[in-house]
Amino acid sequence: MHFLIPIILLISLSSYAQVDSLVRWSELDYTSPFESTEFKNHFKRGETNFTSLFFANSPAAVQDAKNFEERFNAAINEIESSGNLNKKNDKKIKYIYQLVHSRFLSKYEEENRFYEISRTGYYNCVTATALYAIFFEKLKIPYTIKEKPTHVYLVAYPNAENIMIETTTPIFGFLTFDNAYKTNFINNLKNQKIIGASEVNNSNTDELFNKYYFGSENINLSQLVGIQYLNDALFRQDHNDIAGAYEQIKKGYWFYPNVRSEYLLLHFSAARLETSNLDPLKKAGLIGRISRLKEKGITAEMIKGEFYNLTQTVLFKNNDKQLYKKCFEAVIQNTTDQEILDEISFVYYYESGRAFYNQGNFIRAKAFFARALEIQPNNVDLGGIFVSCITQSFRNERNNRVVLDSLVSYKNRFPSLGENVNFNSVLALSYVVEFGESFKNKDEKRGEQYRNLFEEYYSNQNITIISSQVVGQAYSEACVYYFQKGQKAKANQYLQRGLEIVPDDYQLKMRKQMLGGG
Numbered sequence: 335m336h337f338l339i340p341i342i343l344l345i346s347l348s349s350y351a352q353v354d355s356l357v358r359w360s361e362l363d364y365t366s367p368f369e370s371t372e373f374k375n376h377f378k379r380g381e382t383n384f385t386s387l388f389f390a391n392s393p394a395a396v397q398d399a400k401n402f403e404e405r406f407n408a409a410i411n412e413i414e415s416s417g418n419l420n421k422k423n424d425k426k427i428k429y430i431y432q433l434v435h436s437r438f439l440s441k442y443e444e445e446n447r448f449y450e451i452s453r454t455g456y457y458n459c460v461t462a463t464a465l466y467a468i469f470f471e472k473l474k475i476p477y478t479i480k481e482k483p484t485h486v487y488l489v490a491y492p493n494a495e496n497i498m499i500e501t502t503t504p505i506f507g508f509l510t511f512d513n514a515y516k517t518n519f520i521n522n523l524k525n526q527k528i529i530g531a532s533e534v535n536n537s538n539t540d541e542l543f544n545k546y547y548f549g550s551e552n553i554n555l556s557q558l559v560g561i562q563y564l565n566d567a568l569f570r571q572d573h574n575d576i577a578g579a580y581e582q583i584k585k586g587y588w589f590y591p592n593v594r595s596e597y598l599l600l601h602f603s604a605a606r607l608e609t610s611n612l613d614p615l616k617k618a619g620l621i622g623r624i625s626r627l628k629e630k631g632i633t634a635e636m637i638k639g640e641f642y643n644l645t646q647t648v649l650f651k652n653n654d655k656q657l658y659k660k661c662f663e664a665v666i667q668n669t670t671d672q673e674i675l676d677e678i679s680f681v682y683y684y685e686s687g688r689a690f691y692n693q694g695n696f697i698r699a700k701a702f703f704a705r706a707l708e709i710q711p712n713n714v715d716l717g718g719i720f721v722s723c724i725t726q727s728f729r730n731e732r733n734n735r736v737v738l739d740s741l742v743s744y745k746n747r748f749p750s751l752g753e754n755v756n757f758n759s760v761l762a763l764s765y766v767v768e769f770g771e772s773f774k775n776k777d778e779k780r781g782e783q784y785r786n787l788f789e790e791y792y793s794n795q796n797i798t799i800i801s802s803q804v805v806g807q808a809y810s811e812a813c814v815y816y817f818q819k820g821q822k823a824k825a826n827q828y829l830q831r832g833l834e835i836v837p838d839d840y841q842l843k844m845r846k847q848m849l850g851g852g
Contacts (some may be wrong), residue, residue: 339470339740339812341744346541347735355670356587356599356626356627357584357588357599357628358424358625359377361584362581362584362588362622363581363584365391365393365581366390366395366461368390368392368395368396368797369390369391369395372387373384373390373585373588374476376556377725382556383557384464384467384468384471384559385399385403385406385468386399387450387559388448388450388464388559389402389448389451389563390565391447391562391582392447392449394449395449398449398453399452401452401453402452405437405452406468406472407434408468409437409438409469410432410469410473412433413429413430413433413473414473416429416666417726418430419473421512423491423494424495424497424559426475427475427490427491429498430469430475434465434466436439438451438457438465439451439454439455439457439458439462439465440455440456441453441454441455441457441757442456442457442458443456443457443458443509443840444458445458445569445572446458446461447566447569448464448465448562450799451465453510457501459501460558460563461486461560462501463487463488463501463558464562466488466499466501467479467555467558467579468555470488470490475490475491476490476491476492476494477489477490477491477492477499478492478552479552479554479555479558480552482528484683485668487500487501488498488501492552501544505535513539515586516539516543517539519543519597520534520539520542520546521547522597522600522630522631523542523546523593525631526629526630526734527595528546529542529810546593546594548624549663557590558591559589559590560585560586560587560588560589560590560595561586562586562600563582563585563586563589564582564583564586564590564595566582567579567580567582567586567598567602569584570582571605572603575607576602576605576606577606577609579602579605580603580605583595583598583599583602583642584599584737585597587599596627596630600624600626600627600630600631600632603620603623603624603627604624606620607620607621607624607640608817609660612663614644614647614648615643615657615660615661615664617640617661618641618644618664618665619659619665619667619668619829621637621640621641621644621666621668622664622665622667622669623669624637624640625637625665625668625669625671625674626668626669626670626671628671628674634673634674634677637669637674637677638677638681641665641678641681641682641745642681642685644661645658645681645682645685648661648809649685649686649687649689653689655686655689658682658686659686662679662682664679665678666678666679673799677705677818678710679705679709680706680710681708683702683703683705683709684703684706684716685708686702687699687700687701687702687703687706687719687720687723688719690702691703691719691723696723696726697727699723699727700720700723700724700727703716703719703720704720704747704748707720711748711749711750712750713749717748717750717751717753717754717757718754720751721751721754721756721757721760723755724740724741724744724757724760728740734764734767734768735768737764737767738764738765738767738768741757741761741764742761744757745757745761745841755797756798757796757797758791758796758797759796759797759798761787761798762791762792762795762797763789763800763801763804765787765788765791766784766788766804766805766808767808768780768784769781769784769785769787769788769808769812770804770807770808770809770810770811770812771811773785773808773811773812773814773815774815778815778816781812785808785812788808792835799835799836802838803837803839803841805832805835805836805839806832806836806839806841807822807841808832809829809832809835810830810832810841810842810845811826812828813825813828813832813842813845813849814845815827816828822849826849829842829845830847833846
């Protein structure tokens with residue numbers, strides 16, 4: 335992708351604060367203190383020096399800007415003292431054009447930054463256009479910057495003489511885009527509903543590409559600064575510097591927010607994600623940032639897939655739970671889309687729970703599964719593993735009330751668990767244990783309460799009797815309780831009911847023989 339970014343402004347913003355939704359101010363990474371200062375002056379303080387902004391991406395910005403200023407001031411003095419500013423507009427512009435070209439420009443080259451004009455005189459259509467615009471600003475000559483699919487130029491005295499200033503010949507500065515790039519760009523706009531079906535049917539790909547990628551709008555110097563950063567990103571990509579390219583795209587977007595710069599932001603974000611040696615934490619932050627492009631072609635499933643890949647490496651391959659938590663936090667801090675937040679949060683809690691579950695740490699796993707179930711309360715797979723985890727977590731618990739309270743709490747918190755046979759069976763077992771222990775402790779009221787709950791589950795829910803011995807023990811305890819109170823009929827009633835439920839229970843059979851029932 336070795337080409338120059340031409341000029342278009344399809345989206346106008348009332349303030350740069352709106353740009354923050356796709357690229358946040360805190361995410362801009364500066365190459366020098368000079369660049370940082372000029373960005374803050376322009377965006378935060380309202381103190382703009384366009385000459386400095388065009389030099390901001392120079393590795394030696396201070397010296398390059400100083401050298402340029404000296405030559406620039408000398409050229410301005412020469413122009414002002416020549417008397418040509420008093421001539422007619424066409425002669426005045428011709429004189430300025432020729433003087434600037436002879437003093438500053440020596441050779442056209444496709445890959446070019448503004449600071450190279452100061453060093454070598456090499457230029458391209460964007461940097462030369464910026465040079466003339468800076469001169470016109472200083473000389474208070476009205477102008478506008480125009481762009482066509484094959485040319486960038488200035489017009490002095492627009493809406494009057496409309497004097498065209500061609501900084502290069504039209505055949506230079508652009509490379510023909512291949513069909514795949516054009517098609518992908520158009521499809522992206524179709525998916526966003528920017529291009530309608532009727533327009534697609536009545537126009538070919540080249541016509542649509544030229545209209546939406548290039549356009550024919552006027553732009554100002556601030557947007558032209560953005561063009562230089564976008565170009566710089568493409569130049570860096572040509573030299574396999576994807577990380578540097580991505581940083582320049584973000585800065586270019588701040589100056590130049592439109593459909594195409596959004597597309598380039600998407601393109602370079604994806605390219606950065608594909609970097610094989612990218613630090614997991616940086617990758618997580620990038621996943622969050624690219625999620626902001628959801629309306630530009632990114633889907634929640636794509637973001638979920640990227641985070642899932644990160645999960646496999648950090649959590650399961652490397653078993654680094656602390657780093658995984660940091661990665662999760664980095665993702666959610668960088669997105670505001672609720673659907674994506676829910677998807678990423680579910681993956682984090684579910685997979686964290688699964689990691690602890692696989693290691694036998696059911697207490698820790700249970701808490702993560704519960705958070706995941708809050709997000710997707712009807713997820714059948716999650717419900718199944720959660721119930722298994724609950725059961726395993728209580729296997730060493732001797733206090734049934736702790737188990738019972740937890741199960742009831744989960745039942746109220748997650749009504750969908752009521753459809754899970756295993757959960758109902760565990761809850762029924764807990765009811766019957768409480769029923770038996772209550773009668774053993776002479777607490778008839780509580781015993782009857784939990785007997786009713788157990789029998790309701792047994793009659794109305796599809797449950798499995800997990801332990802016939804526990805059921806037999808509970809009814810045996812009730813039988814003994816009423817027998818000792820002299821209520822033999824009621825004791826026998828409990829005995830018979832228990833045998834209906836667990837007919838082969840040894841304890842109940844023995845009680846029946848003792849009561850003379852056979």
